[in-house]
Amino acid sequence: MEFKHVTVLLEESIDHLLTDPDGTYVDCTLGGAGHSRLLLKRLGPGGKLIAFDQDPAAVKHAQALFAQDQRVQIINRNFVYLEETLKELDVLPVKGILFDLGVSSPQLDEAERGFSYMQDAPLDMRMNSAQALSAEEIVNEWSAQELERIIREYGEERWARRISDFIVNRRAHSRIESTGELVEVIKNAIPAAARREGPHPAKRTFQALRIAVNDELGVLDRTLDQALNCLDAGGRVGVITFHSLEDRLVKQRMQSWLGRCICPPDFPVCRCGAEAKARLVSRKPILPSAEEVDYNPRARSAKLRVAEKL
CATH class of the missing domain: 3.40.50.150 (Vaccinia Virus protein VP39)
Incomplete structure (x- = not known):
């Protein structure tokens, strides 16, 4: 790169x-x-x-x-x-x-790093690839309450509870392993009327996960x-x-x-x-x-x- x-x-x-x-x-x-x-x-x-x-x-x-x-x-x-x-x-x-602070352009633009909601990639988001915790672990293994907390606090997302509930329901059938899969879950969680205005519906949740992954x-x-x-x-x-x-x-x-x-x-x-x-x-x-x-x-x-x- x-x-x-x-x-x-x-x-x-x-x-x-x-x-x-x-x-x-x-x-x-x-x-x-x-x-x-x-x-x-x-x-x-x-x-x-x-x-x-x-x-x-x-x-x-x-x-x-x-x-x-x-x-x-x-x-x-x-x-x-x-x-x-x-x-x-x-x-x-x-x-x-x-x-x-924040994410550099190469980290956002290199799809396999998993920072971007605009490209389908493994759900990663680690700034240091040697660390253990990734976004995939948080999304699939953290409790609904913890997911709601980080999405609300770190993403300042008003639909945090719905998004966390939809994530938990979806992962009960199979793990959410890619950014594309997570974006679809988030889009389904946010009502259509709310999706029509403001930034990309996944922006706040992705920000929250990135902040949590990298503390x-x-x-x-x-x-x-x-x-x-x-x-x-x-x-x-x-x-x-x-x-x-x-x-x-x-x-x-x-x-x-x-x-x-x-x-x-x-x-x-x-x-x-x-x-x-x-x-x-x-x-x-x-x-x-x-x-x-x-x-x-x-x-x-x-x-x-x-x-x-x-």
Whole structure:
């Protein structure tokens, strides 16, 4: 597979992240290496880039791309091990850390990965093909209650109960093994009138399964504070999100770094020990331009939030 990917919020993210051209930076989501390439163009000879990706295809692509650049170190690992890995490499503290969350175009477009509801393929959705849990296991072995919960919470799908009931009824006869089979079950579960408006009827359920398979929200939750810990004073962390669940988590965590007192208003003195650890570089999220959305519709829902360590 040729690992091609249109990078979202490319200039904006590097503009906001880069503060010292001779510093060490971390790309936690290497993917097609778009952000890494631009970062390296702007880094000086003393700069260094550490790039993480759990997808062997992304790592192989980047190793070939950056083979001649001694400033790059590629780590084939989930970014949940960020702080541990940077300690092992003895590069702390770093000047900037970037997360570009979600699925890269090659993962969506390569049918056999099972991420897309537009192509029939094995029901997989693993970003790291070495892990055991797949979408096929969740769909066929998790309880109706658990299926309903993840489809409602992670997919924000109003028809979560009907979809989970239809899945359980269908798998009682035979396992659901392909994306095409699952799409048909979802279409049958959602009333025809509801299918006529809005996005593809399977979009929300597929998002929910992908998040559950890869524990995306859990990994992000466990990594954001690590990122702040790893930064030098004045260093920045930038996070590009693609759906409201990720964005809400990032927004709330960055707000918690501001150190605002959460004591009841009738307390005479602060007891919560609130202490500012960071400031917001931009009060509101940075959004893609209309031009970017025109040539890359996948950028439509992207939001970039950036915080600077005090």
